Amino acid sequence: MTTETTFVMIKPDGVKRALTGQIIDRFERCGLTVRDMKMARASQTLAEEHYAEHKGKSFFEPLVNFLTSGPVIAMALEGAEAIGVVRKMVGATQPKEAAPGTIRGDFCHMGYDRAAEVIGTMPNLIHASDSPESAARELALWFGDSEGFKDYSRCDAELF
Template identity: 55%
Template sequence: MAVQRTFVMIKPDGVKRGLIGEIISRFEKRGLKIIALKMVKMSRETAERLYEEHKGKNFFEDLINYVTSGPVVCMVIEGDEVVQVVRRMIGNTDPKEAPPGTIRGDYALSKSENVIHASDSLEKAQREMSIFFDKLDL
């Protein structure tokens, strides 16, 4: 199996609701390794870089306002096939479609306040990690 790294972010609603420890615990119990972690208050510029693929879509402004509304917890997680593993663990963007036992299935309140973000490919993971962490952090 290939050891990979991915980017994961606990969004403002997850931080506000006190879910940081629970979410991190799920990754650790799964045998994944957190190799970098920080809490940040994201600027609009950083949020726009993170979500640049959605620029021009009707939900873009709401998304940017939401992720800059409070602190977020950014992390780099390492493990075998970690991008796919983490995506399965977090569940569908829409919590109504996320199975119980997934992070969104258990904790997300709506499609817009869905607790967590995770890269959906190795390429995006590299780009997203570089927004929040430099090589010395990793």
């Protein structure tokens, strides 16, 4: 099993809906270690860089506007196969397709709403790196060359 570090971000809708604690709780419960974390407001440049792979798509400009619309919580999470594990925990991109038990599946329907069918694809609470290359790029983009807090272990580390 490979130990990986992935980049995870609670998007402005997750912060505004006060879901930060519940979302981080899920990652802690599944054994991931928080190596870095900060609240930040993405600049236009940072948001465009973060979603550079989507440049040219019809939703790119609204996506950048959405990401800069409020503060986010950025995290570096470490654990066994962390990149794939976190993507599974996050769920499908489109909230209405996200399975129950996933973060998007469980929380995107609350409020403004799957039932009312007004929820689109964009406010889907959370971002997670989709590959080792994305993780390295995104961690560098958001945390610079900081290695984060590597000087501690979880008290239950030997169980994982």
